[in-house]
Amino acid sequence: MTSTTVTGTRAGPRRAEKPRTGQLRRAEHRAAWVLVIPFCLLFLVFTLWPVLQSMFMSFTDTRARDLRTPFSVNVIGFANYAKALSDPVFLRAAANTAAFVLFGVPLTLAAALASAVALDKGITRLRGLFRLGFYTPVITSIVAVAVVWRFLLQPDSGLVNTVLGAIGLPEPNWLGDPYTALPALVAMAVWRNFGTGMIIFLAGLQSVPAALQEAAAIDGAGAWRRFWAITFPLLRPTLLFVAVTTTIGYLQFFEEPFVMTKGGPLNSTISVSMATYQQFGFGNYGLAGAMSYLIFVVIAIVTALQFRLIRER
Amino acid sequence: MANTRPRWWLYLVLGIALLLVIAPFLWMVLGSFKTEGELRRVPPTWWPEVATLDNYTRLFAQLDFGHYFANSTVVAGVVTVGNLLFCSMVGYALSLLRFPGQRAIFVAVMVTLMIPGVVTFVPLFMLVVNMGLADSLPGLFLPFLASPFGVFLMRQFFSSLPGDLMEAGRIDGCGELGIFFRIYLPLAGPAMATLGILTFLGSWNNFLWPLVVASSESTYTLPVALALYSTGQNQTEYGLLLAGATVVVLPVLIVFLLFQRRFIEGIATTGIK
Numbered sequence: 001m002t003s004t005t006v007t008g009t010r011a012g013p014r015r016a017e018k019p020r021t022g023q024l025r026r027a028e029h030r031a032a033w034v035l036v037i038p039f040c041l042l043f044l045v046f047t048l049w050p051v052l053q054s055m056f057m058s059f060t061d062t063r064a065r066d067l068r069t070p071f072s073v074n075v076i077g078f079a080n081y082a083k084a085l086s087d088p089v090f091l092r093a094a095a096n097t098a099a100f101v102l103f104g105v106p107l108t109l110a111a112a113l114a115s116a117v118a119l120d121k122g123i124t125r126l127r128g129l130f131r132l133g134f135y136t137p138v139i140t141s142i143v144a145v146a147v148v149w150r151f152l153l154q155p156d157s158g159l160v161n162t163v164l165g166a167i168g169l170p171e172p173n174w175l176g177d178p179y180t181a182l183p184a185l186v187a188m189a190v191w192r193n194f195g196t197g198m199i200i201f202l203a204g205l206q207s208v209p210a211a212l213q214e215a216a217a218i219d220g221a222g223a224w225r226r227f228w229a230i231t232f233p234l235l236r237p238t239l240l241f242v243a244v245t246t247t248i249g250y251l252q253f254f255e256e257p258f259v260m261t262k263g264g265p266l267n268s269t270i271s272v273s274m275a276t277y278q279q280f281g282f283g284n285y286g287l288a289g290a291m292s293y294l295i296f297v298v299i300a301i302v303t304a305l306q307f308r309l310i311r312e313r
Numbered sequence: 314m315a316n317t318r319p320r321w322w323l324y325l326v327l328g329i330a331l332l333l334v335i336a337p338f339l340w341m342v343l344g345s346f347k348t349e350g351e352l353r354r355v356p357p358t359w360w361p362e363v364a365t366l367d368n369y370t371r372l373f374a375q376l377d378f379g380h381y382f383a384n385s386t387v388v389a390g391v392v393t394v395g396n397l398l399f400c401s402m403v404g405y406a407l408s409l410l411r412f413p414g415q416r417a418i419f420v421a422v423m424v425t426l427m428i429p430g431v432v433t434f435v436p437l438f439m440l441v442v443n444m445g446l447a448d449s450l451p452g453l454f455l456p457f458l459a460s461p462f463g464v465f466l467m468r469q470f471f472s473s474l475p476g477d478l479m480e481a482g483r484i485d486g487c488g489e490l491g492i493f494f495r496i497y498l499p500l501a502g503p504a505m506a507t508l509g510i511l512t513f514l515g516s517w518n519n520f521l522w523p524l525v526v527a528s529s530e531s532t533y534t535l536p537v538a539l540a541l542y543s544t545g546q547n548q549t550e551y552g553l554l555l556a557g558a559t560v561v562v563l564p565v566l567i568v569f570l571l572f573q574r575r576f577i578e579g580i581a582t583t584g585i586k
Binding site (some may be wrong): 024027028029030031032033034035036038039040042043045046047048049050051053054067068070088107115118120122123126127129130132133134135136137139140141142143144145147148149150151156157158159162191192246251252254255258259263273276277282288289292293295296299300 | 320323324326327330331333334335336337338340341344352353354355356357362381398399402405406407410411412413414415418421422425427428429431432433434435436437438440441442443455456457458459461464479483488490491492493500514517518521525535538539540543551554555557558559561562565566569570573
């Protein structure tokens with residue numbers, strides 16, 4: 001998905017034309033540095049430094065009172081990590097986050113792929129309208145969306161239960177019941193995020209050659225067979241990309257429980273990001289730092305696993 | 314494909330799906346014009362019986378949403394301008410110029426692309442507090458003026474432009490910086506539009522950082538104000554919250570509808586929202 005070579009494609013030939021005079025090269029270097037200096041300063045201060053300090057902090061007993069003296073703290077080794085891994089709330093949060101990812105990611109991918117295929121091959125008119133509509137939830141604030149969904153999911157006067165009741169289905173107390181709260185958040189996440197995957201799949205489907213499809217159709221392969229034997233394997237790189245970005249996003253889910261359930265009922269919807277935020281709120285900065293690095297490690301491992309699982313074969 | 318039969322059933326399925334996807338927004342906007350009593354009615358009404366602007370009046374008069382709206386606009390605006398300027402400068406230097414240290418900068422950008430936000434937010438908060446920027450608008454936008462993602466996007470775009478223009482500029486006596494600002498930057502319109510829209514939306518919807526940094530009402534952004542009101546003492550004022558949600562969503566929706574073609578192309582090519 002990314003080309004990681006520094007040499008730009010077009011810059012090579014230009015370089016080779018003739019040896020440049022030293023003066024001209026110096027002017028180029030000077031201009032380049034003028035252009036990158038503002039970014040480098042911002043990057044060093046607001047990205048590199050916090051990343052390194054976060055690592056250091058996770059091995060110390062930094063608390064809110066050390067805010068102004070971040071280095072007069074005690075190094076306590078892996079104690080924060082041990083504490084995080086034995087904290088029942090954090091473990092519950094880890095289990096919730098795992099469930100959120102395990103159910104949310106496949107459902108999101110399936111909805112994204114199904115809608116992309118339907119829009120790409122199934123219909124000829126109104127494609128733009130459907131694309132626009134399905135993508136709309138993605139661009140809206142999760143907070144606003146969560147506020148609205150909280151009302152929709154209300155047990156007695158909510159729209160969802162009214163519709164369910166009208167067709168004779170049970171009307172659960174969605175956000176008030178520990179068994180339905182997390183599934184409700186998963187449903188909301190799928191609704192909000194499948195549009196991104198759909199757009200990327202639509203772009204990926206453009207690269208599936210129509211000639212292959214037609215050849216298979218002539219050989220008598222049905223639409224279902226053609227999809228699984230031709231389209232799907234060719235979509236593998238796109239699938240990998242959507243799976244990785246969706247998983248990384250879901251591993252950090254935060255706003256949905258913050259607004260809709262505050263992590264409850266009975267911690268059934270608390271996420272690792274939310275547990276980290278809570279420790280930060282309690283002033284346990286070292287512990288919060290360790291928790292955030294644990295999330296990072298999990299993200300790195302899951303990403304690497306997905307690369308192995310999806311890319312190869 | 315050769316199959317040109319109109320598939321009415323597919324239109325039906327997609328139509329129902331579209332309705333389900335859009336319904337929460339319709340309900341939000343319609344609900345924001347309902348009275349408190351109507352919002353509590355069982356079963357709920359769809360179309361407001363008595364349309365009222367009361368919720369919006371209270372939102373702006375009592376809860377100061379006009380102020381939060383201004384804060385959100387300033388923060389998202391500054392972040393967007395900063396990213397457009399700085400990311401295009403770096404993207405150009407990384408793709409079309411050659412200079413010592415280039416590779417190191419590019420590697421650093423790629424590595425940080427993969428680091429999730431949760432890793433930096435605690436030390437970033439300490440840093441902002443120690444710079445005296447806690448609970449201030451600069452504290453909200455300063456850390457995000459240049460994003461690794463933006464640099465990557467602009468670098469990829471400038472890599473697709475010919476380097477010959479630079480030679481032409483040099484022969485005509487244009488300075489190195491002039492070549493960037495007068496020749497290459499005007500060509501970057503499409504990439505700048507994509508980056509600008511993505512950055513604006515991301516910043517407008519950003520929640521965790523302003524939640525941590527903005528501790529008094531005077532620096533709240535819209536999502537922070539809405540989240541805190543919806544979990545605080547106003548959490549049962551349905552009409553007010555629906556009007557608030559509408560105010561958060563509507564500007565973004567309008568920006569999106571105006572630029573949607575470019576926007577969707579940008580998503581498809583960069584793959585990142």
